[in-house]
Amino acid sequence: MAYDNKFREKVLEYIDKGHTVEEAHEIFSVGTTTIKEWKRLKKETGKLDKRPLKRTHKKIDPVKLIAYIKEYPDSYQREIAEVFCCTQQAVFVALKRLKITRKKNQTLCGKRRIVEGRVSRNCG
Numbered sequence: 001m002a003y004d005n006k007f008r009e010k011v012l013e014y015i016d017k018g019h020t021v022e023e024a025h026e027i028f029s030v031g032t033t034t035i036k037e038w039k040r041l042k043k044e045t046g047k048l049d050k051r052p053l054k055r056t057h058k059k060i061d062p063v064k065l066i067a068y069i070k071e072y073p074d075s076y077q078r079e080i081a082e083v084f085c086c087t088q089q090a091v092f093v094a095l096k097r098l099k100i101t102r103k104k105n106q107t108l109c110g111k112r113r114i115v116e117g118r119v120s121r122n123c124g
Helices: 005-016 021-028 032-045 062-071 077-084 088-097
Strands: 107-109 112-115 118-120
Touching: 005 021, 005 032, 021 032, 062 077, 062 088, 077 088
Parallel strands: none
Antiparallel strands: 107 112, 112 118
16 A cells, blocks of 8 residues: 555654554554654655556566567567467467567468469368
């Protein structure tokens, strides 16, 4: 739960007046660990602003994936998975997140497949 900066200041001012962290916990209904984190944050940075989250991609770097797809546009997901040492499902999720479709140019029409202008009935 995110607390407003004014509320954080109020809690720390209460502690600065001579009260303990436990007393502030009882009065303001904030966890003692949270109050200690606020004190540490104020001491280190001088502010009580929330720190920005550092998010990284766990398996596949999107910049490298886009570069690979530009270099090898006809590669299959399983081939991409081998290059990036992950599963095909991880490649699928990364491509979906980047809004990249990997459909091949085959037009399906019922049980018939149209290949280069001619109809093939052997779809099996």
